Amino acid sequence: xxxxxxxxxxxxxxxxxxxxxEIDAYTAPKLKDALMPLAEKDNASITVDLNRVNYMDSTGLxxxxxxxxxxxxxxxxxxxVSLQDRVKRLFEITGLDSIILIDSTVQGGN
Amino acid sequence: MxxxxxxxxxxxxxxxxxxxxxxxxxxxxxxxxxxxxxQQKISPEEIIDVHIQxxxxxxxDLPAEIDASLDFLMETMISYGLAYQEFQSLREKxxxxxxxxxxxxxxxxxxxxxxxxxxKGIDIGAISVPANQMNGDYYHFVNDDAGYLGxxxxxxxxxxxxxxxxxxxxKYSMDSFRETQRNPKTVLExxxxxxxxxxxxxxxxxxxxxxxxxxxxxxxxxxxxxxPGFYYNASKDEFxxxxxxxLVLGVMNNASYEQYEIQMEKxxxxxxxxxxxxxxxxxxxxxxxxxxxxxxxxxxxLPAQEAVESVYKYFExxxxxxxxxxxxxIFLKKNV
Amino acid sequence: xxxxSGVHIKKEWDIVGARQLGRNRAKELGFGxxxxxxxxxxxxxxxxxxxxxxxxxxxxxxIVEDINKKGLKIVAADEGPGILDISQVMEDGFSTSGGLGxxxxxxxxxxxxxxxxxxxxxxxxxxxxxxxx
Numbered sequence: 001x002x003x004x005x006x007x008x009x010x011x012x013x014x015x016x017x018x019x020x021x022e023i024d025a026y027t028a029p030k031l032k033d034a035l036m037p038l039a040e041k042d043n044a045s046i047t048v049d050l051n052r053v054n055y056m057d058s059t060g061l062x063x064x065x066x067x068x069x070x071x072x073x074x075x076x077x078x079x080x081v082s083l084q085d086r087v088k089r090l091f092e093i094t095g096l097d098s099i100i101l102i103d104s105t106v107q108g109g110n
Numbered sequence: 111m112x113x114x115x116x117x118x119x120x121x122x123x124x125x126x127x128x129x130x131x132x133x134x135x136x137x138x139x140x141x142x143x144x145x146x147x148x149q150q151k152i153s154p155e156e157i158i159d160v161h162i163q164x165x166x167x168x169x170x171d172l173p174a175e176i177d178a179s180l181d182f183l184m185e186t187m188i189s190y191g192l193a194y195q196e197f198q199s200l201r202e203k204x205x206x207x208x209x210x211x212x213x214x215x216x217x218x219x220x221x222x223x224x225x226x227x228x229x230k231g232i233d234i235g236a237i238s239v240p241a242n243q244m245n246g247d248y249y250h251f252v253n254d255d256a257g258y259l260g261x262x263x264x265x266x267x268x269x270x271x272x273x274x275x276x277x278x279x280x281k282y283s284m285d286s287f288r289e290t291q292r293n294p295k296t297v298l299e300x301x302x303x304x305x306x307x308x309x310x311x312x313x314x315x316x317x318x319x320x321x322x323x324x325x326x327x328x329x330x331x332x333x334x335x336x337x338p339g340f341y342y343n344a345s346k347d348e349f350x351x352x353x354x355x356x357l358v359l360g361v362m363n364n365a366s367y368e369q370y371e372i373q374m375e376k377x378x379x380x381x382x383x384x385x386x387x388x389x390x391x392x393x394x395x396x397x398x399x400x401x402x403x404x405x406x407x408x409x410x411x412l413p414a415q416e417a418v419e420s421v422y423k424y425f426e427x428x429x430x431x432x433x434x435x436x437x438x439x440i441f442l443k444k445n446v
Numbered sequence: 447x448x449x450x451s452g453v454h455i456k457k458e459w460d461i462v463g464a465r466q467l468g469r470n471r472a473k474e475l476g477f478g479x480x481x482x483x484x485x486x487x488x489x490x491x492x493x494x495x496x497x498x499x500x501x502x503x504x505x506x507x508x509i510v511e512d513i514n515k516k517g518l519k520i521v522a523a524d525e526g527p528g529i530l531d532i533s534q535v536m537e538d539g540f541s542t543s544g545g546l547g548x549x550x551x552x553x554x555x556x557x558x559x560x561x562x563x564x565x566x567x568x569x570x571x572x573x574x575x576x577x578x579x
Contacts, residue, residue, distance in 0.1 A: 057435075061267070065311065065314065066311045093335060093337060094314075096357070096361070098357060099357065159478070162479070185483045192487075192552045192556070193548075196538050196539065203538070
């Protein structure tokens, strides 16, 4: 399985990232390479849409933790939206939903 | 059949025999010749060179065009010869690495070894199997004279060597804690600081730590983002998820953990596991937690060690004997 | 007999020129066809490296004699960016993974003696010899 990454710049320093596929040990480095340059910009706002991510393992969580740390250092924001149940549960069990902003008003996988 | 020799003369005889008879025997010998050549690290262009020499001796009046075409063929084989030599050297390197990893794996095994304590009144079963050679899962029992049994189960993100290294760190930090610091909340808070200071930002560890009081049968525990286990309440004959919210180790320096309690009664069972169990995959499908519980129920009546091994064997078979992630499972059965 | 000759590498076509000149020298020295082909392949690798990474450079040939043997010495020199990590490019599987060719470990295998000298920002000189068997 693969991971598709599409980045849209809504307006200056506001990015929306659409992911589709699986985030695991193989695709995680690619995701990190794509997100890190955005996270390292000052005062950026990054929204990651996980609607079409049907699988993520702990390596994927690791990527989001490093991205979160980078955004904090650069006074930027990270938000995850449209998580599928399985992926959302992973953030909940690990307690990461308490430090990463997750908008669960829209459920993913539809 | 005569034993083969690796020289132009034998090749020439073989070639001649084949051209005259076109028999399968010669072709079989050609196959032997090719295998011997590989053992002797003879590259394809050298075989073609031998072929050209043999051919020229057999047919001195070979047309010049054929002659040229054979030189051309040899030229095209050079890169294949190089690739073959490179493959040989990479294979040797791989064998070296493999043996280094085996040594590291057995070192890890003795470093992280834990003895399953014999505790009166509790039947303990534990199994931990790495997906590759080195294990990123870890469990540990501490049985002290004061009547307490400490139970740790942990899972490092990822698997293989980096995970195994991080796990050794956990083990040594835990060894260094004083006995007064053994209550679960404190253990996790201390470990969190160690992990946060010492690992890469994208690395983290999930962990469950429980402390069982053998006199009062009270199990106190805390969880750092660990996959929830199950608790079987015998009087209600029901299984419950062992909840316990807490952030994974290594992400925030000042994370604090809540402590929970279960009062265990006769025939109650505590089941602890890592996500190698819950992330089992059959083809494209994941196993749901309910299905795991069904399998556990199937074997839970057995003695604890036999039970965890049976559950493992079941999932191993389900995944075609190829684990995707490290697998750890612990049963604590209160039998008095 | 100890003359030097060489080919200036500027375009891909010059790789063929270098091969031709090297093969002629190898023939004169009495190398067999297999060794001629190996020498030509080594020249290709060296010349292509110059063409791809340094832009321009020179591949030159020299006939060398030792106590009881003769050989062909090939010197590939450029004033390109230099090689940052020589042990890395000499590692099997590093340059070949992209299917680009045999790489420098390949050249080392094809030839008998091999020496590399590289200064970052100044260039690279690779000296290699094949002895007549």
